[in-house]
Amino acid sequence: MTIVHGFELTGERGLPEANSTALEYRHVKTGARLLSLVNDDENKVFGVAFRTPPPDSTGLPHILEHSVLCGSRKYPVKDPFIQLAKGSLNTFLNAMTYSDKTVYPTASQNLQDFYNLVDVYLDAVFHPRLTPAVLKQEGWHFEIDAPDAPISYKGVVFNEMKGIFSSPDALLSDLSMESLFPDNEYSRHSGGDPRRIPDLTFVAFKAFHERYYHPSNARIYFYGDDDPTERLRLLDAYLSEFNRAEIDAPVGLQPAFAAPRRFVRPYPASDADAKAMMQVNWMLAEIGDVERELGLSMLNHILNGTPASPLRKALLDSGLGEEASGSFEDGLRQSYISVGMRGIEAADADKVQALILSTLEGLAKDGIEREAVEASLNTFEFSLRERNTGRFPRGLSLMLHALTYWLHGRDPLAPLAFEAPLARVKERVARGERYFEDLIAQHLIANPHRTTTIVTPDPEQAGHDAAEERARLDAARARMNKGEIEALVEDTRTLKRQQELPDTPAALATIPSLTLADLPRENRRIPRVVTSCADTRVLFHDQPTNGIVYFDLGLDLHTLPAELVPYVELFGRALLETGAGEMDFVQLSRRIGRSTGGIAARTWTSAVEGSDAAAAWMLLRTKAMPEQTGELLAILHDVLTRARLDNRERFHQLVLEEKSQVESSIPFAGSRYAALRLMSGLSEAGWAAEQMGGVSHLDFLRRLADTMATGWDAIHRDLERIREALVTRGAMICNVTTDAANWERFQPRLTEFLSRLPNAPAAAARWTLSSKEGPEGLTIPSKVNYVVKGGDLRRLGVEPGGALAVVQKYLNTTWLWNKVRVQGGAYGGSCSLDRRAGVFAFSSYRDPNLLETLRVYDETAGYLKDSDISGEEVTRSIIGVIGHVDDYLLPDAKGLVSLRRYLLGETEERLQRVRDEILSTRVDDFRAFGAALARLAGQARVVVMGSPEAIAAANAQRGGFLEVSKVL
Numbered sequence: 001m002t003i004v005h006g007f008e009l010t011g012e013r014g015l016p017e018a019n020s021t022a023l024e025y026r027h028v029k030t031g032a033r034l035l036s037l038v039n040d041d042e043n044k045v046f047g048v049a050f051r052t053p054p055p056d057s058t059g060l061p062h063i064l065e066h067s068v069l070c071g072s073r074k075y076p077v078k079d080p081f082i083q084l085a086k087g088s089l090n091t092f093l094n095a096m097t098y099s100d101k102t103v104y105p106t107a108s109q110n111l112q113d114f115y116n117l118v119d120v121y122l123d124a125v126f127h128p129r130l131t132p133a134v135l136k137q138e139g140w141h142f143e144i145d146a147p148d149a150p151i152s153y154k155g156v157v158f159n160e161m162k163g164i165f166s167s168p169d170a171l172l173s174d175l176s177m178e179s180l181f182p183d184n185e186y187s188r189h190s191g192g193d194p195r196r197i198p199d200l201t202f203v204a205f206k207a208f209h210e211r212y213y214h215p216s217n218a219r220i221y222f223y224g225d226d227d228p229t230e231r232l233r234l235l236d237a238y239l240s241e242f243n244r245a246e247i248d249a250p251v252g253l254q255p256a257f258a259a260p261r262r263f264v265r266p267y268p269a270s271d272a273d274a275k276a277m278m279q280v281n282w283m284l285a286e287i288g289d290v291e292r293e294l295g296l297s298m299l300n301h302i303l304n305g306t307p308a309s310p311l312r313k314a315l316l317d318s319g320l321g322e323e324a325s326g327s328f329e330d331g332l333r334q335s336y337i338s339v340g341m342r343g344i345e346a347a348d349a350d351k352v353q354a355l356i357l358s359t360l361e362g363l364a365k366d367g368i369e370r371e372a373v374e375a376s377l378n379t380f381e382f383s384l385r386e387r388n389t390g391r392f393p394r395g396l397s398l399m400l401h402a403l404t405y406w407l408h409g410r411d412p413l414a415p416l417a418f419e420a421p422l423a424r425v426k427e428r429v430a431r432g433e434r435y436f437e438d439l440i441a442q443h444l445i446a447n448p449h450r451t452t453t454i455v456t457p458d459p460e461q462a463g464h465d466a467a468e469e470r471a472r473l474d475a476a477r478a479r480m481n482k483g484e485i486e487a488l489v490e491d492t493r494t495l496k497r498q499q500e501l502p503d504t505p506a507a508l509a510t511i512p513s514l515t516l517a518d519l520p521r522e523n524r525r526i527p528r529v530v531t532s533c534a535d536t537r538v539l540f541h542d543q544p545t546n547g548i549v550y551f552d553l554g555l556d557l558h559t560l561p562a563e564l565v566p567y568v569e570l571f572g573r574a575l576l577e578t579g580a581g582e583m584d585f586v587q588l589s590r591r592i593g594r595s596t597g598g599i600a601a602r603t604w605t606s607a608v609e610g611s612d613a614a615a616a617w618m619l620l621r622t623k624a625m626p627e628q629t630g631e632l633l634a635i636l637h638d639v640l641t642r643a644r645l646d647n648r649e650r651f652h653q654l655v656l657e658e659k660s661q662v663e664s665s666i667p668f669a670g671s672r673y674a675a676l677r678l679m680s681g682l683s684e685a686g687w688a689a690e691q692m693g694g695v696s697h698l699d700f701l702r703r704l705a706d707t708m709a710t711g712w713d714a715i716h717r718d719l720e721r722i723r724e725a726l727v728t729r730g731a732m733i734c735n736v737t738t739d740a741a742n743w744e745r746f747q748p749r750l751t752e753f754l755s756r757l758p759n760a761p762a763a764a765a766r767w768t769l770s771s772k773e774g775p776e777g778l779t780i781p782s783k784v785n786y787v788v789k790g791g792d793l794r795r796l797g798v799e800p801g802g803a804l805a806v807v808q809k810y811l812n813t814t815w816l817w818n819k820v821r822v823q824g825g826a827y828g829g830s831c832s833l834d835r836r837a838g839v840f841a842f843s844s845y846r847d848p849n850l851l852e853t854l855r856v857y858d859e860t861a862g863y864l865k866d867s868d869i870s871g872e873e874v875t876r877s878i879i880g881v882i883g884h885v886d887d888y889l890l891p892d893a894k895g896l897v898s899l900r901r902y903l904l905g906e907t908e909e910r911l912q913r914v915r916d917e918i919l920s921t922r923v924d925d926f927r928a929f930g931a932a933l934a935r936l937a938g939q940a941r942v943v944v945m946g947s948p949e950a951i952a953a954a955n956a957q958r959g960g961f962l963e964v965s966k967v968l
Contacts, residue, residue: 003028005232006240015416018387018398022413023228027235030215031244035402035412036231037223037395043091043888044114044224045395047105048125049403051249052097052212053185058200059192060208062097063139063157067205068104068213069095070134072120073127075510077503079817080120086813087513087876089113089883092393099177099190099332100251101407103400107393109888111226115234116512122238125213132202133498137822139205140197142476143492147485151473153198154848160827161192162783163846167667168267172277172340172455179263179451180283180336184252194783195468215239217247219406223395251333251408253286260450268465268781269457270948270968275322278349278454279340280356282447286334287404290414291421293330298425299439300328300337302368302376303360307577308589310372314359315341316653320348323660331400333408337444343660346456353452357445364440373429373436375593381426382597384418386548386623388890462781462947499823508872516875516919519882523911526898533747534754538734541898543891545738548597549746550623550892552735552899553636555726557603557616557688558764564722565691565767566700570654571722572601572618574643578650581642585650588639595631597623599639603692607685607837608904613764614685615903617733618726623892626742633753640727640757645719652708659701662693666968670786670945671843673967675832677776678788678943680769683837687769695778695967729754730762733903737895775942777951777962784826785946787853790841791936798932800835802881802917803925807864808833808840810877810926815863819856820844826853831860835914836904840936850944850954858937864930869923881918 002008011024018037025034052061069081077083085093092107104121108114135141140155164170178187189196215238222231287293303311304326315324322343329336341352389397398416406412428435458464480488529540557568576592576599579585592599605616624632645651666673676694679686690696704715725731734750736743793800812830820829828845842857889897901911944951944962955962 004229006236007034007232013413015413017384017416017418018394020223024412025232027215027239029244030239030242032215032218032220032235032239033406034220034222034231034235035406036228037398038228039223039225041224041395042109043107043393043395044109044111044226045092045105045107045222045393045399046114046118046121047103047221047396047399048121049101049103049219049221049407050125050212050217051100051407052102052190052208053100053249053251054188054190055204055208056199057189057193057196058204059139059157059161059189059197060200060205061102062191063135063197063200064205064209065095065097065102066138066157067130067134068124068128068209070138071129072123073129074123075120076129077507077511078822080124080511082813082817083508083511083876084117084120085880086809086873087511087879088117089514089879089886090117091883091888092396093117097190099186101403103403105396105399107396109886110514110518112518113514114226116514118234119512122235126215126238126242128209130206130209133495135200135202135205136495137499139200141491141495142488144485144488145492147482147489151477151488153469153473154825155197156821156825156827157192158194158197159784159825159848160846161197162194162848163667163827164191165194166268166782166784167664168277168455169664169668171265171267172279172453175263175265175453175455176279176281176338176451179261179453180281180449181254181334184254186251186254186332198472212247212249214245214247215242216245217249219403219412221399221402223398254283254334256283257449259448260452262452262454264454264456266458266461267455268462269459270779270781270966271459272457274457275343276346276349276454276456277340277342278344278352278452279325279338280353281336281338281451281453282444283449284335284337284443284447287330287332287408288410290418291424293335293415294418294421295425295435295439296335296337296443297328297330298376298380299436300326301380302372302436304339305376305379306589306593308372308586310363310368311339311356311359313586314355315352316657318352318355320344320352320355322656331404342664343656346454349452349454360440360444364437364445367434368436371590371594375590377426377429378595379593379598381422384422386546386597388892390890390893391887393888462783465783466949496823499818513876514879516878519879519919520886521919523908523915524886525908526894528898528902530902533734533751534729535759536729536732536734536754538736538750539899539902540743541735541737541895542740542743543737543894545891547625547742548623548738549626549629549742550737550895551629551632551746551750552622552896553620554733554735554899554903555618555620556731556733556762557618557726558613558767559725559731559762560722561765562767564718565688566697567718567722568603568618568692569697570651570658571719572603573654573658574645574651574719575601575620575639577654578647579644580638583638585644585647588635592635595624595628595635597625599635604900605685605689605692606900606904607683607834609836609906612684614683614688614767616685616688617903626745629746630749633749637753637756643723645723646716648708648712648716651715651719655701655704655708659698659705662698662701663968666780666945667782670780670782671788671828671845674778674786674788674943674945675841675843677778678790678841678941679834679837679839681773681941682790682792682839683834684767684769685837686839687767698967725762728758728760728762730760732757733899735895735899737892772963773941775962776944777955777964778943778945778967779948779951779964780945780968782947784846784848785844785850785944785950787844787847787850787946788841788943789854789857789940790839791940792838793840793932793936794838795939796932796935798838800833800838800840802914803921804833804840804929805835805881806874806877806918806921807926807929809880810869810873811860811864813877813880814873815860816842816856820847820853824849824853824856829853829856840933850946850950851957854942861930861933861937864926864933869926871923874921874923874926878918878921882915885915885918
């Protein structure tokens with residue numbers, strides 16, 4: 001047996017699906033397992049995962065995940081990961097808690113930076129600084145400022161989970177998991193139930209780390225083009241300190257039910273008119289058969305993956321609800337499938353369940369149409385081979401897939417090696433087997449381990465929850481004597497003092513960092529050729545795309561009058577989801593699935609530097625193999641010129657779906673909606689974005705849903721007006737990303753396609769901003785708030801160059817992190833800078849506070865002007881910003897970024913000037929921006945989205961300064 005840096009090689013094989021050689025190791029002394037993927041990807045990934053089955057619903061794994069990142073033996077600072085976020089070129093830096101594991105992954109393109117990240121991660125997980133104060137900050141604690149003051153709960157995870165438990169979608173998902181797995185660890189909430197989090201003790205917290213965060217329980221992963229032997233050396237330096245331990249961390253198998261079960265739970269709603277939502281869930285077999293799991297995943301796509309999928313279509317056509325959903329979860333030891341509907345009447349839940357079951361029985365008996373199967377198979381296979389994970393590192397995606405098997409003692413490479421099982425599934429379908437019908441019959445119809453879960457609106461639930469929390473707090477206080485209350489007051493003050501105490505220069509010096517000399521001085525350029533086909537602008541980007549042709553067709557939204565802008569998202573869906581010519585929308589959807597890698601309509605808006613007008617475009621984003629590009633363009637011609645915009649029934653479904661999706665996303669993304677509202681009055685781009693995707697858009701969708709019956713003729717005319725304005729070569733731009741050989745083949749087809757389209761003149765319409773300018777309070781049934789404040793720097797004569805991006809980075813990782821998150825208990829606090837619009841804004845996420853957060857925002861100017869900001873801090877922030885500028889992009893993303901730069905008129909010279917400004921940032925720039933913020937504070941606008949009680953309390957204290965309106 002050959003030992004290299006404490007590791008023995010236990011397996012080596014090729015993994016062509018990931019263009020990698022896979023090396024499997026065992027650390028001899030501890031038994032730690034390592035999967036090392038070697039390839040030529042410069043975006044290197046490291047991760048360590050532990051099996052962490054939750055013992056209860058106190059959120060122990062989640063709170064520990066947060067706490068591990070709060071300093072360690074080698075890096076004794078309060079937030080080493082925040083320090084890394086300032087001074088690293090990382091492309092991923094995070095940690096995630098799942099139902100049965102906790103994962104600590106990171107990624108970087110820079111080798112030294114990557115090694116720095118690996119070292120900090122390893123020290124964090126194996127030698128964290130776990131103190132009672134860390135648990136209080138990240139988990140929960142009693143807070144009381146004076147003996148006669150009210151007592152409350154505070155803690156980052158506590159408030160994060162209060163925000164999650166405000167979402168009916170999250171409650172339904174949680175209920176479904178509990179219902180399917182009542183007898184094993186999956187019934188417990190690894191994230192934490194806010195009612196149970198205060199039961200967590202420091203003894204249990206510390207013991208959990210000692211038990212599970214040990215190399216013998218570790219699954220360690222490397223991916224990329226770094227030296228595979230150096231990986232072993234880095235790991236052994238940490239692992240060799242430990243001895244092997246026997247760690248029992250299994251997730252038990254859930255015994256199968258003898259009969260289906262039904263569960264109902266209320267969710268907090270603002271009024272009784274809110275809708276219910278429900279799911280039918282099936283627990284499936286234990287993981288271990290890749291072909292079966294691949295087939296079930298394909299089956300889910302066939303049944304639910306597109307608007308034309310038979311189960312999803314049956315639900316939508318029923319009119320019983322507003323939006324259908326379906327998912328296949330294979331990340332647990334036993335997988336499960338869920339199918340459901342949002343926006344139903346609670347009394348109709350049994351009808352929805354009956355429809356789901358009867359539709360499945362019909363499909364199993366009568367068969368699934370061959371065209372539906374072919375379309376889903378092509379879509380699924382295209383996605384597997386493309387491996388397009390967007391900004392998410394490919395290597396990390398592979399790690400998470402591998403862990404589904406690896407965590408439970410199975411071959412980690414099995415779920416990654418998809419070629420053979422995919423070929424077997426395709427062969428069985430080609431032979432005419434009733435493959436998917438048999439999966440339905442066996443795993444769904446004949447499966448008694450089924451639950452129906454329903455969440456119903458209850459206007460009193462928020463009050464019940466608040467009263468229950470108040471009762472728990474009052475009971476806790478009643479158990480304390482006078483001395484204990486005084487001690488708790490002192491504990492509160494001590495914790496705040498500790499949180500405010502800065503790290504020493506010596507501690508900060510331990511954090512590894514690059515230097516300015518390590519940074520490239522020049523921007524990375526994306527090759528771009530600007531040409532024309534059939535009098536239409538065309539951009540071509542020569543990129544290695546593995547033979548795929550990525551084609552974006554841009555439609556200039558600025559040709560639309562202002563009153564039509566709110567329709568844009570619906571219009572984009574209507575092009576692809578109402579049918580075209582003689583094809584109904586089912587036939588069109590299958591045609592797209594059979595012949596392409598997908599077609600999607602996406603909107604994009606941006607301010608343009610030096611102009612009051614916005615760039616606003618709809619992009620039809622498409623992809624196909626070279627031999628299918630002719631059919632792709634034929635489909636595009638049909639949807640642009642022959643989309644059945646007169647399909648009233650289908651358009652009504654789209655309106656209800658879109659409304660339901662926005663309503664369900666608001667509790668998760670309140671800061672985004674509040675920020676959109678703020679921006680709507682500060683720039684034309686902000687106004688357009690809010691009209692197409694904010695609270696104003698939701699108001700429009702609700703009005704549209706109410707007038708479909710009586711106002712269809714006017715709605716249809718508006719849709720045709722949009723088509724007439726957008727579908728003309730004068731309002732178009734084309735963007736092609738592929739290699740030169742495939743571009744040469746594609747160009748004549750593109751010219752022919754464009755020449756068949758209308759070529760009417762296009763002129764920009766004038767958009768007049770009509771949004772509110774005063775402070776607003778937008779109420780939703782939530783236990784936390786989203787607090788936003790910002791304004792236009794250019795009105796103060798401040799031009800936001802590259803240096804302000806460095807100041808923004810610094811504030812996010814120092815002042816706002818400490819004040820809003822660490823001390824305030826919010827899950828997040830940050831600021832943003834829109835350099836093109838000149839807008840600077842603060843925002844908080846899942847925030848228990850409101851006025852206190854606004855006070856922090858207003859004190860930021862003084863912090864910048866008066867604090868002692870070192871040159872090292874400035875350098876770290878510069879490095880972090882450059883890391884964002886040089887973010888890792890896949891080939892198709894490079895083409896899209898280049899297109900956007902072209903539409904904004906951003907030249908390479910201008911982009912280089914911004915980089916030079918970033919690299920030359922000095923402390924004086926921080927001071928100058930502090931002075932600008934002091935002037936901005938009095939003119940900036942406030943938008944708060946949150947609970948009615950919190951907004952009413954703020955108005956009572958500040959004389960009704962927020963204009964209140966109900967959103968949900």
